[in-house]
Amino acid sequence: EAGVVQSPRYKIIEKKQPVAFWCNPISGHNTLYWYRQNLGQGPELLIRYENEEAVDDSQLPKDRFSAERLKGVDSTLKIQPAELGDSAVYLCASSPLLLRDTGEGYTFGSGTRLTVV
Amino acid sequence: DAKTTQPPSMDCAEGRAANLPCNHSTISGNEYVYWYRQIHSQGPQYIIHGLKNNETNEMASLIITEDRKSSTLILPHATLRDTAVYYCIVRALLEQLTFGKGTKLSVIP
Numbered sequence: 001e002a003g004v005v006q007s008p009r010y011k012i013i014e015k016k017q018p019v020a021f022w023c024n025p026i027s028g029h030n031t032l033y034w035y036r037q038n039l040g041q042g043p044e045l046l047i048r049y050e051n052e053e054a055v056d057d058s059q060l061p062k063d064r065f066s067a068e069r070l071k072g073v074d075s076t077l078k079i080q081p082a083e084l085g086d087s088a089v090y091l092c093a094s095s096p097l098l099l100r101d102t103g104e105g106y107t108f109g110s111g112t113r114l115t116v117v
Numbered sequence: 118d119a120k121t122t123q124p125p126s127m128d129c130a131e132g133r134a135a136n137l138p139c140n141h142s143t144i145s146g147n148e149y150v151y152w153y154r155q156i157h158s159q160g161p162q163y164i165i166h167g168l169k170n171n172e173t174n175e176m177a178s179l180i181i182t183e184d185r186k187s188s189t190l191i192l193p194h195a196t197l198r199d200t201a202v203y204y205c206i207v208r209a210l211l212e213q214l215t216f217g218k219g220t221k222l223s224v225i226p
Contacts, residue, residue: 042216108160
């Protein structure tokens with residue numbers, strides 16, 4: 001099994017430019033999460049999807065961030081325009097809906113490291 | 118407000134047991150203790166979780182005090198590959214995983 005696949009692995013952009021990250025969750029996992037991890041900090045939840053519905057986006061900065069999960073499978077996280085403070089690692093995770101309760105079903109991807117210059 | 122307190126860093130000699138402490142003095146009766154770890158340049162990985170009984174799996178053991186106000190993750194024979202940041206998380210069912218800063222464990226040859 002491939003696990004949670006994220007791309008690109010690294011991205012360097014100039015401020016004010018747009019950027020997009022892609023996530024392919026584990027097959028059959030209904031729940032998908034986007035986390036942001038700043039240097040030296042733990043990951044922070046940005047948005048959670050149950051199938052194609054965003055059920056928790058309270059931490060997503062909606063003025064510049066957007067996300068979508070078409071057909072309840074792959075997901076894209078976009079930033080437009082990017083700011084210097086957006087430099088971080090963006091992690092995607094997925095879990096099976098039925099096992100979400102246990103907490104052990106979260107599988108994380110390796111993340112996209114974004115550098116805004 | 119952080120629900121857990123962990124030392125920022127620890128060292129452990131290769132082959133010895135690594136004991137990682139976590140304080141969670143305000144834990145509620147319905148909250149579990151979870152441990153995840155994050156190896157450099159990878160996403161977090163689930164290790165173990167428990168409610169009040171001690172737990173053991175192929176990766177580690179989790180010891181929870183009787184009053185549930187603290188716990189210890191034990192890696193019985195640490196290897197260089199166990200060098201990572203270890204996160205102790207208190208979570209009730211249906212809640213999100215909320216990560217703190219964790220403990221950076223360095224396994225030394």
